Amino acid sequence: MLPEIKTYHAIAAEKRAQQWGKIPKNWRIPTERFHNDTNVMDIPLTCGLLNETESIITSNYDATTLLEKLKAGVWSVEQVTVAFCKRAAIAQQLTNCLTEIFFDDAIERAKKLDLEYDPKSRxxxxxxxxxxxISLKDSFQFCGYDTSTGLGCYVDKPAEDNSALAAMLIDLGAVLYCKTNLPQSIMTGDSDNNVFGRTLNPRNKLLTAGGSTGGEGALLALRGSLLGVGTDIGGSIRVPSVCNGIYGLRPSVGLVRHGGVRDLTPPGTDGIRSTAGPMATSLRDCSLFLKSILQADTWMYDSTSISIPWVDLKPRHKLRIGVALDDGVYTPSPPVRRGLKQAIDLLRGNNDIQLIPVNLPDVKLHCQDLVSYLALSGSHHYYEQFARTNEPVIPSLKAIGLLSVPGTTLQGLFDLNVRRAEAAKTYLKLFRDHDLDVILMPPAPHTALPLDCWTKATYTGLWNYLDYPAIVIPVDQVRDIDSADDLSNAKFGPDDERLYSLYTGPEQYRGAPVSIQVVGYRHKDEALTKAAAVLDSIINKI
Amino acid sequence: MLPEIKTYHAIAAEKRAQQWGKIPKNWRIPTERFHNDTNVMDIPLTCGLLNETESIITSNYDATTLLEKLKAGVWSVEQVTVAFCKRAAIAQQLTNCLTEIFFDDAIERAKKLDLEYDPKSRxxxxxxxxxxxISLKDSFQFCGYDTSTGLGCYVDKPAEDNSALAAMLIDLGAVLYCKTNLPQSIMTGDSDNNVFGRTLNPRNKLLTAGGSTGGEGALLALRGSLLGVGTDIGGSIRVPSVCNGIYGLRPSVGLVRHGGVRDLTPPGTDGIRSTAGPMATSLRDCSLFLKSILQADTWMYDSTSISIPWVDLKPRHKLRIGVALDDGVYTPSPPVRRGLKQAIDLLRGNNDIQLIPVNLPDVKLHCQDLVSYLALSGSHHYYEQFARTNEPVIPSLKAIGLLSVPGTTLQGLFDLNVRRAEAAKTYLKLFRDHDLDVILMPPAPHTALPLDCWTKATYTGLWNYLDYPAIVIPVDQVRDIDSADDLSNAKFGPDDERLYSLYTGPEQYRGAPVSIQVVGYRHKDEALTKAAAVLDSIINKI
Incomplete structure (x- = not known):
């Protein structure tokens, strides 16, 4: 007799009931009242759940300022923690952005921190x-809670250890209070799975919240968190940053501790590695995160880390910015083109900036190879994990086609490595020959798309393939002037036309943020954050 | 009709005649007079070729001091260059340590440097x-000269570019003047091949000069160079450093530029990577090399580099030194045990040093996996390269058995990666739990061995497997008190006994240096050099 399979239906129902139970009764809001709102961005402040102090704490600052206020004792850690737990609970009820909720542990830890350090007593x-x-993507282990990554087969298997980064953040004094939603497989642009369901985009529920770190994206957009941690293997930090209008940094692999993070690829297939990085409401919060980690003596947390110290670099006086208007594979849609042009115009007027037009060579080929790297063993391992609880493939995973990529052989892997080494030389030459500090380009050919339509990630994936750090900066949102234009503007063939046709004009894309991407050279992550801060200050007049 | 194969005999004869032609007639010495000397260490100064200034320049300083004197204008670059070219020519005639000779280009460059910078004019x-x-192992490309690595099939194919490191060293002001010998396959402990023949150990010609960077080892021992660059994938810098009684640093992979270096493994098989590093007559010269490279903005030379900056670390006040008396696989021979004990005794008497006994877990397994990584595709690619000129396998390559290791599959590679990730965790824990700065241990279970007997590299290879930086420090040489002892002292089984039995007493090993190895944590190369300098100063009373 075969062992009876507990299906994902039952698992999901139990899990979500537990989850609901983790939200205190007096933190529940009448969500049915907002069901028909496509934009729920105002609800956290209008729903009446947050008192005035909590509204101020969660609304008025970025993490850098809040941290200063915490250290100055303006509010207790407990006050701040409760405020964010509450606001995260609201975000959860509006967008389904959380997975594991540990508000109680967080508040207890906050009280301990308040006792241990009294800022006023010096x-x-x-x-x-x-x-x-600090909020974490579900794939980070947090002791005592599941790391299910939205798969039924990993539910009710609480982690026995903290992942390296969680342990480190705790040692650095942070308060961890929740984990956030992601797609089945952790590989798609829609954070949707059979256990927790789909995370919605709080700016426009008809558009994707992005993935794979989409829960963070929605939570941060609603300021249920000021600093979240995602992972990125093809765009998983940057895509939801675009969709939710926040900042997101994909560091070079190994700089931020990645030990003890669940990813679903077969163990040992490390041709392309996932990297952990910050998502935040300001660029300096991304820097704060990176700096805090690189300044700490962090080698001891993770045997896979690359210990590049933070050295308080000064950016050079006149930054040289390569500008790539497109990636040669997909044509940016009208709002994306306008956003980039707006940024370029502002930069062009600045004496400390030199703009140099660049072309990105062979992006299509490189991104095909990226997909091959991500499916070295084919898709059997995914199906095997799904089958354990009989769960179906989510639509966005079907749509990206990853499950039909055939695996390869050892020689096939070597061939991929050889091609990538050549690509690395070509892109080094691009940076070197133009003496570039960074490259400025769109983070995607489009804004947040309707559900389950985000199937291409060439603009982000190229930098995973090459392991270059990249940061997303929101610069605007879709406006009425962004009319759809003729398909003949799609310059790169039928595939491009198909994607380009998804932009139907501002009506369908109302509220969708428009962002840019700034890319640095490999391991020059600190330099990237400094250059990006200069650009951000000019473009967003910060 | 098959194309006629030009056999290695003809190629080698031509190549060696060319090589001989590169040594000016008045730099030739009556080598037949020294044929029966097993130790030729004194010949450079007694053969009468060097004038007094050249003797002083090449004998009295390490690279750090010589560099100061060059910058102070004590001697011209030309004087210094000619002195080292001459002494390298002597070393070549005594030990066959060189491959490509470009004294003329070097002297021309020296003259240019003298014209361009006049230290006296400020x-x-x-x-x-x-x-x-600076001398380079043959596998580095130097424009206009072969990178044959001792294989007939690559002779008469002059490089069109400098390898990244050569380019960088030139940009940093160094004078490159020769390349040095290595084994067929670049994988063995005897620098012997069918094109250039075998490099001899100048301290005792009956013992190996080591490999794979054996040419550098012999050249440095004879002070035909003060600073050489080798590569190390299993011990190739450290083994010849031991055999020749010099200092040698294997940096973490990627810190020193490795682009454009020929290695003979199939392209793309980068599970274990070779790393470039310095060999020198003092420890501070190894630091000088590393510091010069890490301080320069070197990302631009090589797309595979890991840019960890040199940050002028101070070593902590009380260093914590893990001490591993053996690797649990091979028992150190009597002189090696004595050398290590001598070092430990000196350290034990020092208040700034804490010694902590440690065991190295599972070295045998890890080194078996290292070999599997080095032969992922089996040995076909070696045979194919040898077959192009009909050349036989050299005895030391036969002896190490690498050619009979079967290749593996993609899944086999993933399994290796998984096991290595586990090992990395275990060794991180070892460093962390004991709060170690470095580990002190032998660099091998024996000193330089008779020709073609160095077949095991567990003491060095473990650190390639884990990618930890490691440095060899000479501490003594075999002495009359180092009697052979009973085989029952070999604690780890028949294989150990066989290796242990090679030590027959001081007579056969006269002049063989005794060294220690100091190992740092991955990417903490600067910290390693600082800690090693403290140990060196205590042990060698520098």
């Missing part, structure tokens, strides 16, 4: 991230 | 490595 110096609430 | 500041002669 006793013990507070740790670098003292009392700062 | 004009243009000299570059960091101003005028310093």
């Amino acid at each position: 006793g013990k110096a507070p740790p670098p991230l003292f009392g700062l609430p | 004009g243009k500041a000299p570059p960091p490595l101003f005028g310093l002669p």
Whole structure:
């Protein structure tokens, strides 16, 4: 007799009931009232759940300022923690952005931190991230809670250890309070799975919240968190940053601790590695995160880390910015083109910036190879994990086609490595010959798309293939002037035309953020954050 | 009709005649007079070729001091270059340590440097490595000369570019003047091949000069160079450093530029990567090399580099040194045990040192996996390269058994990766739990061995497997007190016994240096050099 399979239906129902139980009764809001709102961005402040102080704490600052206020004792860690737990609970009820909820543990830890460090007594110096609430993508292990990544087969298997980054953030003084939603397979642009369901985009529920770190994206957009941690193997930090209008940094592989993070590819297939990085409401918060980690003596947390220290670089006086208007594979849609042009115009007027037009060579080929790297063993391992609880493939995973990529052989892997080494030389030459600090380009050929339509990731994936750090900066949103234009503007063939046709004009895309991407050279992550800060200050007049 | 194969005999004869032609007639010495000397260490100074200034320049300093004198204008770059070319020519005639000889280009470059920078005029500041002669292992490309690596099939194919490191060293002001010998396959402990023949150990010609960077080893021992560059994928810098009684640093992979270096493994098989590093007559010269490279903005030379900056770390006040008396696979021979004990005794008497006994887990398994990584595709590619000129396999390559390791599959590679990731965790824990700065251990279970007997590299290879930086420090040489002892002292089984039995007493091993190995954590190369300098100063009373 075969062992009876517990199907995902039953697992999901139990899991979601538990999850609901983790939201205190007096933190529940009448969500049915907002069901028909496509934009729920205002609800956290209008729903009446947050008191005035909580509204101020969660609305008025970025993590950098909040941290200063925590260290100055303006509010207790407990006050700040409760405020963000509440606001995260609201975000969850509006967008389904959370997976594991551990508000109780967080508040308890906050109380302990308050006791241990009293900023007013000038006793013990507070740790670098003292009392700062930080949210994590579900794939990070947090002791005592599942790391299901939205798969039924991993539910009810609580982690026995913290992942390296979680352990480190705790040691640095942060308060962890929830984990966030992601797609089945952690590989798509829609954070949708059979256990937790789909995360919605709070700016426009008809558009995707992005993936794979889409839960963070929605949570941050609603300011249920100021600093979240995602992972990125093809765009998983940057895509939801675009969709939700936040900042997101994909660091070079190994700089931020990635030990003890569940990813679903077969163990040992490390041709392309996932990297952990910050998502935030300001660029300097991304820098704060990276700096806090690189300044700490962090080699001891993770045997896979690359210990590049933060050295307080000064950006050079006149930054040289390569500008790539497209990636030669997909034509940016009208709002994306306008956003980039707007940014370029602002930069062009600045004496400290030199803009150099560049072309990105062979992006299509490189992204085909990226997909081959991501499916070295084919798709059997995914099906095997899904089959354990009889769960169906989510639509966005079907749509990206990853499950039908055939695996390869050892020689096939070597061939991929050889081609990538050549590509790395070509792109080094591009940076070197033009003496570039960074490249400015769109983060995608489009804004957030309707559900399950985000199937291409060439603009982000190229940099995973090459392992270059890249940061997304929101610069605007879709406006009435962004009319759809003729398909003949799609310059790169039928596939491009098909994607280009998805932009139907501002009506369908109302509220969709428009962002740019700034890309640095491999391992020059600190330099990237500094250059990006200069660009951000000019473009967003910060 | 098949194309006629030009056999290695003819190729080697031509190549060696060319090589001989590169040694000016008045730099030739009556080598037949020294044929019966097993130790030729004194010949450079007694053969009468070097004038007094050349003797002083090449005998009295390490690279760090010589560089200071060059920058101070004590001697011209030309004087220094000619002195080292001459002494290298002597070393070549005594030990057959060179492959490509480009003394003429070097002297021409020296003259240019003298014209461009006149230290006495206080004009243009000299570059960091101003005028310093540096020798390179044959596998580095130097424009206009072969990178044959001792294989007939690559002879008469002059390089069109400099390898990344050669280009960088030139930009830093160094003078490159020769390349050095290595084994067929670049994988064995005897620098012997069918084109250039075998390099001899100048301290005892009956013992191996080591490999694969054996030419550098012999050249440095004879002070035909003060700073050489080798590569190390299993011990290839450290083994010849042991055999020749010099210092040798294997950096973490990627820190020192490795682009454009020929290695003979199939392209794309980068599970274990070779790393480039310095060999020198002092420890601070190894640091000088690493510092010069890490301080320069070197990302631009090589797309595979890992840019970890040199940050002028201070070593902590009380160093914590893990001590591993053996690797649990092979028992150190009597002189190696004595050398290590001597070092430990000196350290034990020092208040700034804490010694912590450690065991190295599972070295045998890890080194078996290292071999599997080095033969992922089996040995076909070696045979194919040898067959092009009909050349036989050299005895030491037969002896190490690499050619009979079967290749593996893609899944086999993933399994290796998984096991290595586990090992990396275990060794991180070892460093972390004992709060170690470095590990002190032998660099091998024996000293330089008789020809073609160095077949095991567990003491060095473990650190390639884990990618930890490691440095060899000479501490003594075999002495009369180092009697052979009973085979029952070999604790780890028949294989160990067989290796242990090679030590027959001091007579056969006269002049063989005794060294220690100091191992740092991955990417903490700067910290390793600083800790090693402290140990060196205590042990060698420098």
